[in-house]
Amino acid sequence: GENVEQHPSTLSVQEGDSAVIKCTYSDSASNYFPWYKQELGKGPQLIIDIRSNVGEKKDQRIAVTLNKTAKHFSLHITETQPEDSAVYFCAARDYNKLIFGAGTRLAVHP
Amino acid sequence: EAGVTQSPTHLIKTRGQQATLRCSPISGHTSVYWYQQALGLGLQFLLWYDEGEERNRGNFPPRFSGRQFPNYSSELNVNALELEDSALYLCASSTRLAPNEQYFGPGTRLTVT
Numbered sequence: 001g002e003n004v005e006q007h008p009s010t011l012s013v014q015e016g017d018s019a020v021i022k023c024t025y026s027d028s029a030s031n032y033f034p035w036y037k038q039e040l041g042k043g044p045q046l047i048i049d050i051r052s053n054v055g056e057k058k059d060q061r062i063a064v065t066l067n068k069t070a071k072h073f074s075l076h077i078t079e080t081q082p083e084d085s086a087v088y089f090c091a092a093r094d095y096n097k098l099i100f101g102a103g104t105r106l107a108v109h110p
Numbered sequence: 111e112a113g114v115t116q117s118p119t120h121l122i123k124t125r126g127q128q129a130t131l132r133c134s135p136i137s138g139h140t141s142v143y144w145y146q147q148a149l150g151l152g153l154q155f156l157l158w159y160d161e162g163e164e165r166n167r168g169n170f171p172p173r174f175s176g177r178q179f180p181n182y183s184s185e186l187n188v189n190a191l192e193l194e195d196s197a198l199y200l201c202a203s204s205t206r207l208a209p210n211e212q213y214f215g216p217g218t219r220l221t222v223t
Contacts, residue, residue, distance in 0.1 A: 043214035097166055098212060
């Protein structure tokens with residue numbers, strides 16, 4: 001089955017800096033890779049996703065890149081703001097279930 | 111548009127009891143997924159229901175079960191509760207046409223003492 005590894009587990013940046021979170025997956029058949037943001041006391045919120053026929057996708061300050069050959073994908077957040085502080089999860093689709101990484105706790109300091 | 115709703119918000123049970131958690135999907139969504147998020151860990155897939163049928167289950171013992179009702183809402187039942195069942199239980203829903211895009215509810219925090 002699919003296995004997803006996520007790094008780093010914690011990330012601390014200054015407001016305005018960029019943040020990058022990386023994930024690797026094991027099943028070359030996986031074709032959908034979402035990213036979720038989870039704030040304290042809330043459920044995960046889908047913030048961006050990418051499909052295997054696309055190498056990069058952007059949505060304002062966030063972007064995701066996918067390297068199918070290397071089986072890794074990354075989340076890039078530019079011009080970070082304090083409200084970006086949260087736990088971020090990557091995932092890969094395995095049939096109709098999502099296999100999640102362990103999460104990255106991002107802290108953005110003013 | 112209302113999001114996925116879950117009840118109760120918190121649930122405290124003692125070891126050996128049964129817990130029932132409820133989920134209402136987004137209007138128009140027919141699939142419901144259940145995930146377990148233990149403290150400090152990622153989300154682990156539990157169950158997937160679509161059109162009233164269980165379609166897939168994760169690596170959890172049979173005492174984790176559930177069902178989906180004709181209105182697509184769902185229940186998760188956990189029998190013979192153990193201390194390690196303490197976790198946040200998250201429900202997500204999706205449409206049949208876009209099964210990848212799963213939208214999560216706020217979760218039910220289950221504490222087993």
